[in-house]
Amino acid sequence: MTGAWALRFLLASLAVTPLARLMRWSALRPYRRTLGLLCFGYASLHVATFFVLDLGLDLGALGEEVRERPYVTLGFTAYLCLVPLAVTSTRAWQRRLGRRWVALHRLAYVAAALAVLHFVWLVKADLLEPSVYGAVLLALFAARRLARPR
Numbered sequence: 001m002t003g004a005w006a007l008r009f010l011l012a013s014l015a016v017t018p019l020a021r022l023m024r025w026s027a028l029r030p031y032r033r034t035l036g037l038l039c040f041g042y043a044s045l046h047v048a049t050f051f052v053l054d055l056g057l058d059l060g061a062l063g064e065e066v067r068e069r070p071y072v073t074l075g076f077t078a079y080l081c082l083v084p085l086a087v088t089s090t091r092a093w094q095r096r097l098g099r100r101w102v103a104l105h106r107l108a109y110v111a112a113a114l115a116v117l118h119f120v121w122l123v124k125a126d127l128l129e130p131s132v133y134g135a136v137l138l139a140l141f142a143a144r145r146l147a148r149p150r
């Protein structure tokens with residue numbers, strides 16, 4: 001459940017910019033950071049639950065899982081992408097990084113794609129739910145390109 005919420009909040013945060021542009025509704029923009037941080041909070045809870053309940057805080061076992069189970073490798077890589085996004089989510093970092101901030105925050109799409117693949121790999125048989133998330137991600141990617149200022 002925590003993983004699903006992390007992915008939902010990530011997709012919702014990615015929806016903010018295209019929606020704000022298409023609907024000329026700039027009051028939406030501050031919600032992008034809130035939704036991104038909610039994603040990070042749920043993702044951290046998700047990873048912590050796995051680390052504490054499934055692995056009993058064994059760092060060696062985590063390394064082994066990341067190396068040997070592709071769905072864990074994908075989830076772990078998605079989480080690693082989210083860390084710099086959460087750290088640099090403040091206005092101060094946005095000012096400090098300038099254009100590089102925008103480039104860095106494209107990592108959110110990479111994290112979302114990895115999270116969808118993590119979900120696909122995990123469920124194997126019933127692909128309906130992960131496919132819905134995948135379709136939403138593709139639609140958001142297309143909307144971002146369509147709504148890009150010229």
Ligand code: HEM
Nearest residue numbers: 001002003004006007043047050072075076078079115119
């Ligand atoms: C080290 C990183 C991660 C590990 C070890 C991990 C592990 C897991 C495990 C064991 C499950 C199955 C849960 C169950 O059957 O009850 C799961 C499900 C899931 N994970 Fe992850 N995960 C990681 C990172 C992430 C991240 C970063 C996201 C999203 C941004 C994510 C999204 C999901 C989703 C959508 C599901 C299926 C729905 C759910 O059970 O919540 N995971 N993950």
